[in-house]
Amino acid sequence: MDYRKVNEWITEMATLCKPDRIHFCDGSKEEYIKLLEQQVSENKAIKLNESKRPCSYAFFSDPSDVARVEDRTFISSVLKEDAGPTNNWIDPKILKPKMTELFDGSMKGRTMFVIPFVMGPVGALISQYGIQLTDSPYVVCNMRVMTRMGEHIMDIIESGKDFVPCLHSVGYPLAHNQKDLPWPSAPIDQKYIAHFPEERLIWSYGSGYGGNALLGKKCLALRIASKIGKEEGFMAEHMLILKLTNPKGIVKYILGAFPSACGKTNLAMLIPTIPGWKVETVGDDIAWIFKKDDGKLYAINPEKGFFGVAKGTSYQTNYNAMKSIEKNTIFTNVAITKDNDVYWEGMEEAPDELLSWKKQLWHRGDKEPAAHPNSRFTVPIEQAPNLAKEYDDKEGVLISAILVGGRRATTIPLVTEAYSFNHGVFMGSMMGSEITAAAISNNIGKVRRDPFAMLPFIGYHIKDYFTHWFDMKKGTKESDLPKIYYVNWFRKNDKGDFVWPGFGDNSRVLKWIFERQEGTANGIETPLGIMPDKDSFDLDGLNLEQNVLDELFSVDKEAWLSEVEDLRAYYETLGGVPKELYDELEALKDRLMKA
Ligand code: OXD
Ligand code: MN
Numbered sequence: 001m002d003y004r005k006v007n008e009w010i011t012e013m014a015t016l017c018k019p020d021r022i023h024f025c026d027g028s029k030e031e032y033i034k035l036l037e038q039q040v041s042e043n044k045a046i047k048l049n050e051s052k053r054p055c056s057y058a059f060f061s062d063p064s065d066v067a068r069v070e071d072r073t074f075i076s077s078v079l080k081e082d083a084g085p086t087n088n089w090i091d092p093k094i095l096k097p098k099m100t101e102l103f104d105g106s107m108k109g110r111t112m113f114v115i116p117f118v119m120g121p122v123g124a125l126i127s128q129y130g131i132q133l134t135d136s137p138y139v140v141c142n143m144r145v146m147t148r149m150g151e152h153i154m155d156i157i158e159s160g161k162d163f164v165p166c167l168h169s170v171g172y173p174l175a176h177n178q179k180d181l182p183w184p185s186a187p188i189d190q191k192y193i194a195h196f197p198e199e200r201l202i203w204s205y206g207s208g209y210g211g212n213a214l215l216g217k218k219c220l221a222l223r224i225a226s227k228i229g230k231e232e233g234f235m236a237e238h239m240l241i242l243k244l245t246n247p248k249g250i251v252k253y254i255l256g257a258f259p260s261a262c263g264k265t266n267l268a269m270l271i272p273t274i275p276g277w278k279v280e281t282v283g284d285d286i287a288w289i290f291k292k293d294d295g296k297l298y299a300i301n302p303e304k305g306f307f308g309v310a311k312g313t314s315y316q317t318n319y320n321a322m323k324s325i326e327k328n329t330i331f332t333n334v335a336i337t338k339d340n341d342v343y344w345e346g347m348e349e350a351p352d353e354l355l356s357w358k359k360q361l362w363h364r365g366d367k368e369p370a371a372h373p374n375s376r377f378t379v380p381i382e383q384a385p386n387l388a389k390e391y392d393d394k395e396g397v398l399i400s401a402i403l404v405g406g407r408r409a410t411t412i413p414l415v416t417e418a419y420s421f422n423h424g425v426f427m428g429s430m431m432g433s434e435i436t437a438a439a440i441s442n443n444i445g446k447v448r449r450d451p452f453a454m455l456p457f458i459g460y461h462i463k464d465y466f467t468h469w470f471d472m473k474k475g476t477k478e479s480d481l482p483k484i485y486y487v488n489w490f491r492k493n494d495k496g497d498f499v500w501p502g503f504g505d506n507s508r509v510l511k512w513i514f515e516r517q518e519g520t521a522n523g524i525e526t527p528l529g530i531m532p533d534k535d536s537f538d539l540d541g542l543n544l545e546q547n548v549l550d551e552l553f554s555v556d557k558e559a560w561l562s563e564v565e566d567l568r569a570y571y572e573t574l575g576g577v578p579k580e581l582y583d584e585l586e587a588l589k590d591r592l593m594k595a
Contacts, residue, residue, distance in 0.1 A: 001162065001163055001164070001165050001199075001201075002162065006131065006157060006158065006163070009131075009165055010022075010114060010133065013103075013112075013133050013167055014112055016100065016103050016104055017103050017104075017105070017106050017107035017112060017133075017135070017167075017169060018105045018106075018107060018173075019107035019108070019110050019111055019112035019135060020107075020108070020109055020110060020111065021110075021112070022111070022112045022113075023111050023112070023113050023114065024114045024151075024154070025114060025115050025116070025140055025144075025149065025150060025151075026150055026151045027116075027149045027150015027151060027152070027153070028150065032140075032141055032144050033055075035137045035140055035141055036057050036141055036330075038137065039057075039059075039138065040057070042180065043182055044059065044138070044180075044182050045057045045058060045059045046336065046340070047340075048336075048341060048342065049340040052339065052341045053325075053326065053327060053329070053341055053342070054327040054328070055327055055328045056325075056327060056328065056330070056331065056342075057329075057330050057331070058330075058331040058332070058334060058336060058342060059138055059183070059330065059331070059332045059333075060182065060183065060333060060357055060358070060359055061183045061185075061209055061332060062181070062182075062183040062184075062185050063358060064187070064188060065185040065207050065208060065212075066209060066333060066372055067209060067210065067374045068193075068209075068211040068212055068218065068456070069188070069191055069193065069212060070088075070456050071088070072088075072188065072191040072192060072193055072206075073088060073193040073195075073212075073456065074087070074088045074089065074090050074192065074193065074194045074195065075087040075088070075089055075195050075223065075459055075460070076089065076090050076091070076092040076095045076096075076194050076195060076196050076197075077089065077092075077196075077197050077198060078092060078198055081461065082197070082460055082461055083460065084458075084460065084463065084464075084574070084575075085462070085573065085575055086455055086458065086574070087458070087459075090194075092196055095192070095194055096196075098192075099192055099194060099203050099205055102171065102186075102190060102192070102205050102206075103167065103169060103205060105173055106135070106169040106171055106172075106173050106205070107135040107169055107173065108173035108174060108175070109173060109175065109176070109178065109180075110135040110174060111135065112134070112135055113133070113134050113135070113136075113137065113140045114131060114132075114133055115131065115133075115134065115139075115140060115143050115149055116129075116149060116150065116151070116153040116154035116157055116163075117129070117130050117131070117132065117143060117147040117148060117149035117150075117153055117216055118130070118147065118148050118156070119216050119220055119225070119302035119303070120288065120300050120302040120394075121300065121392050121393065122148060122152075122153075122156065122394070123394045124300055124394035124395075125290065125394075126229075126232070126234050126288055126290050126300070127300075127394070128164060128220060128221070128228065128302070129153065129156065129157050129162065129163040129164070130163050130164040130165070130166050130215070130216060130220050131154075131157065131163050131164075131165060131166065132166040132167075132215050132216070133165075133166070133167050133168065134168040134169070134213070135168075135169050135170060136168070136213060138208060139168065139208065139214060141330060141378075142213075142214050142307070142330060142378050145304070145305040145330065145378045145379065145380050146214055146216060146217060146303055146304060146305040146307060146378065147216040147303065147304055147305075148304050164200050164201070164220055164224055165200075165201055165202070166202040166203075166204070166215040166219065166220065167202070167203045167204070168202075168203075168204045168205075168213055168215055169204075169205055169206075170185050170206065170207070170208045170213075171184075171186030171190060171191070171205050171206035171207075172184030172185060172186060183208060184208070185207055185208050186205065186206030187206075188206075190205070191205065191206035191207050191212070192204070192205045192206060193207070193212050193219065195219060195223050195459060197223075197224065197227040197459050197460060200224055200227075200228065202215050202219045202220060202224060204219065209332075210307060210332075210374075210376065214307070216302075216303075217286070217303065217307065218456075218457060221236060221286050221288075221302045221303065222238060222286060222454075222457035222459070223457055224459055225288065225302070225459075226454070226457065226458055226459045226460065226465070227459040229288070229468070230460060230464065230465075230468050233290070233291065233471075233472075234288055234289060234290040234291075235288065235289040235290075235468065235469070235472060236286070236288050236302075236457075237255070237286070237289060237452060237454065238257055238259075238285065238286060238452065238453040238454050239255040239256055239257045239285075239286065239299075239402070239452075239453075240255065240256045240258075240264040240265070240267055240268040240281075240283055240284050240285065240287070241253060241254075241255055241268070241281075241282035241283040241287050241299050241301055241397065242255075242256070242267065242268050242270075242280065242281060242282060242388075242510075243279070243280040243282055243388040243397070244277070244278070244279055244510055244514055245277065245278040245280070246276070246277060246514060247275070247276030247277065250518070252400040252401070252514050252517060253282065253299065253390075253397040253398060253399055253400055254399075254400060254401045254403065254510065254513065254514075255287050255299055255399055255401070255402045255403065255482070256268075256403040256404075256405075256487075257402065257403070257404045257405075257428065257431070257452045257453045257454075258403075258404075258405055258406065258453055259406055259407075259433060259450045259453040260453070261309055262406060262407055262433070262453075263489065263502075264284055264285060265284040265306060265308045265309070265313075265321060266317065266318050266321075266503065267506060268282075268283065268284040269281055269284070269318055269319075269320035269321050269324075269384065269386060270503070270506060270507060270510075271319055271320065271504050272504060272510075272511075273504040273507055273508070273541070273542075274507050274508060274511060274538055274540070274541075277507055277511060278386075279386065279507065279510070280386045280387065280388035281320070281381070281384050281386055281387055281388060281391070282299075282301050282388045282391050283299075283301025283303060283381075283391065284306050285303065285306075285307070286301065286302055286303055287299045287300070287301060288301075289399065289472070290396065291472065291476070294480075295475060295476040295480055296398055296399075296480050296481075297398075297399045297472065297476075297481065298395070298396035298397060298398055298399060299396050299397055299399050300393075300394070300396040300397075301381075301391055303381070304380065304381055305378060305379055305380050305381050306324065306377070306378070306379050306381060306384070307376055307377075307378050308321060308376060308379070309374065309375070309376060310331065310334050310342075310344045310347075310371060310375040310376055310377050311344045311345055311346055311369075311371055311372075311374070311375055312344075312345070312346035313344070313347065313377075314346055314348060317346070317503060320384055320385050320386045321377075321384075323385045324379050324383040324384045324385065325377045326383075327383070328379065328380060328383065329377050329378065329383075330377070330378040330379075331375070331376070331378075332375060332378070333357040333371060333372035333374065333375040333376065334357060334371045334372075334375045334377075335354040335355060335356050335362060335370035335371045336354060337351055337354060338351070338353060338354075343370060343371065344370070344371035344375050345369050345370065345373075350364045350370065351364065354370045356368070356369075356370045356371075357370070357371050357372045357375060400482060400514075400517050401482050401483045401485060401513050401517065402424065402428075402482050402483075402484045402485070403484075403485050403486075403487050403513075404424075404427050404431050404452060404485070404486055404487070405431065405486060405487040405488050405489070406431050406432050406433040406453075406490075407433040407434060407488075407490040408432075408433065408434060408447070408488050408490060408491065409492040409496075410434075410491070410492070410556070410559065411559045411560065412486065412488040412491070413486075413488065413491075413528065413531060413552060413553050413554065413555070414488060414489075414491065414500055414509065414552040414553060415485055415486070415487045415488075415509045415512065415513070415531065416486045416487075416526070416528050416529035416530065416531055417484075417513075417516060417523060417529050417530035417531075418483065418484040418486070418529050418530075419530070420478060421473050421478060421481045421482075421484065422470070422583070422584055423484070423529065423587075424482075424483070424484020424485075425466065425469045425470065425484070425580070425581070425584075426580075426581055426584035426585070426588075427484055427485075427486040427529075428451055428452040428469070429451045429452075429466060429567075429571075429577065429581055430449065430451075430563075430567050431449065431451055432448050432449040432450050433447070433448055433450065434446070434447055434448075435447075435448050447563075449567075449570050451466075462577075463574060463575060463576065463577055463578065466577050466578050466580075466581060467578050470578060470580050483513075483516065485513055486528075486529065487506075487509060489502045489506060490502075491551070491552060493548075493551065499548055499551055499552055500552060501542070505542060508537065508538050508539065508542070511538055512532050512536060512537050512538070515536065516530075521536035521537075522536045523536070526555055526595075527555060527557075527560070527588065527591035527592045527594075527595045528555055528560070528591075531553050532553070534549070555595070557592055557595060560588075560592050561589070561592055564588060564592070567585060571585075
C-alpha cells in the first residue's frame with residue numbers, strides 16, 4: 001500500500017474494529033516488559049523463576065488454538081486459477097464482506113496496537129515493510145522478538161516506503177464489564193487467515209497462535225513475499241541458512257528446505273562431531289533468495305528471532321537452542337515445574353509433578369503429554385551462542401548449496417547431489433514425508449508431497465512456482481548456481497530403528513557437500529545423482545557397520561520406478577508442471593532402466 005495512505009488505513013480499520021484505545025508501538029524494551037507484566041496481572045501469562053530463567057514468561061493457549069490452521073488459510077486471489085490446486089481459495093468478493101462483518105466491532109473493549117515492522121535488515125534490497133494492527137498484546141511481544149519493529153520503522157514507512165497492511169484480531173470482543181479469557185480466540189469455523197495477493201494485503205481473524213497471528217512470519221515473509229518475489233525476481237523460501245567453516249577457515253553458506261518439525265532449527269544450530277568444523281546460524285526457518293549483478297544467488301533471513309518447537313529440544317539434541325532460551329524468552333504451551341521453570345517432553349527426565357500446558361496438575365506417567373507437541377519458544381536471534389554475524393547483513397550471503405529433504409523411512413539415500421540445477425529443482429519438487437500413524441489416515445506409508453517444504457506457503461499457483469525456480473537461473477552460468485542436494489536423515493531399518501545417528505553427525509554430510517564445492521571430495525554417479533565415494537565421506541569416530549553404510553546409500557530400483565510413477569501422478573494433480581520437471585522425470589527413469 002502507498003505510504004501516503006498509512007493514517008487513512010489505520011483510521012478506517014479502527015472505525016471498523018472499534019477498539020477502546022489505539023496504541024502506537026515504539027518497539028522499546030520498556031514497552032515490551034510493560035505489556036508482558038500487564039498480561040501477568042490479567043492472568044494471561046506467568047512470569048518464570050527470575051533466578052532460573054530471567055525475564056521469561058509463559059503463555060497457555062486455548063486448547064482449540066494451538067497451531068497453524070491450514071484448512072482455514074486462504075489465498076483469496078481475484079481468479080481461482082491464480083491460487084492453484086494446492087491453496088484454499090475464496091472469491092475476495094465473498095471473503096472481504098464476510099470478514100468485514102467479523103471485524104466489525106471485533107476489538108471492542110480492547111486496545112488496537114499498531115506495529116510497524118520490516119522483514120529483512122533495514123536497507124536490504126528486498127526487505128519488505130509492514131504494519132500489523134492487532135488486539136493481542138501477546139502478538140505485539142512476539143512480533144518484537146521475531147521482526148525488526150518500532151518507531152524507527154514507522155519513520156521509514158512515512159518517508160515513502162510501500163508497506164503490506166496486516167489486520168489481525170483474536171475475534172473476541174468484550175462487552176461492557178465482560179471479563180476477558182486468558183487466551184481469547186474465535187471458534188474454528190470463524191477463523192480466517194486470509195491473503196489478498198493482488199492487493200498485498202493480509203487479514204487474519206480468530207486465532208492468536210504462531211503463524212496465524214504473527215503476520216510477519218508465514219503470511220508476509222512466505223505467502224505474500226513469494227508472490228512479490230515472483231513479480232520482482234526473488235524467492236521467499238521455507239529454508240534455514242547456515243554458515244559452515246572448515247578447519248582452514250574457509251566459509252560456505254548452505255540453505256536447507258525441510259518441512260515443519262523436521263529439524264531445521266537443529267541443523268541451523270548444529271555442533272559438528274568432526275573436529276575443526278564450525279556451524280553458525282544465519283536463520284532457522286525462512287530464506288529470501290535473490291540475484292546480484294554478478295549473476296550469483298544470495299540469501300537473507302527476513303526474521304530476527306526463533307519461534308522454535310520446544311518439544312524434543314534438550315541440551316543433548318540442540319545445545320545452542322537450549323542456551324539461547326536461558327533468558328528473555330516467551331514460552332507458549334509448555335509445562336511448568338514446581339519451581340516455576342519450564343518443561344517439555346524430551347527435555348530431560350520428567351519431574352514427578354508439573355502444571356501441564358492445560359494448567360492442570362500433571363503426574364509422571366500420565367497418558368497425556370505435559371507440554372503440547374507444538375509448544376514453542378520465542379527468542380531473539382542474538383541470543384544464539386553460534387549466531388553468524390552475517391544474520392543482519394543487508395548484502396546477504398552467497399549460497400553455495402541448497403539441501404532439500406523430508407522424513408523418508410525408505411527409498412531416499414542419506415545424501416545425493418543433483419547433476420544440474422534443473423535436476424535439483426526436480427529433487428525439490430519430489431520432497432515429501434511418509435504419512436505416519438500420528439495422523440489419522442488410510443494412507444499410512446504413502447508419501448505426502450511437500451515441494452521445497454512450501455506446500456502451505458506458496459501464495460500463488462504451484463505450477464508458476466516451479467517456473468519461477470527455473471527463471472532464477474536465467475542469465476547465470478550453471479557453475480555459478482548453488483548445487484542442490486537431497487538429504488534424508490530419517491532412514492529406518494527393518495526393525496524400525498533410525499539407521500543414521502543424525503544431529504551433530506549430520507556435519508559429516510555437510511563436510512562432504514563443502515568439499516564437493518572445493519573440488520576435493522569424490523562422488524559416484526548413480527541413477528539418482530552423485531553419492532559420496534567411500535573414501536571421501538568422513539566416518540572417523542563413528543562405529544557404523546559396513547552394511548549400514550550400504551543401506552544408507554542403496555538404490556532400490558523397483559522402489560524408485562514406483563516413486564517415478566507416483567511422482568508423475570502427483571504432477572498431474574497439480575494440473576501439470578513445467579516441461580523441465582517432466583524431462584527430469586524421464587531422465588531419472590532412463591537412468592534407472594539402464595542401471
Ligand atoms: C512452521 C513454523 O510451522 O515454522 O513451519 O512455525
Ligand atoms: Mn516453518
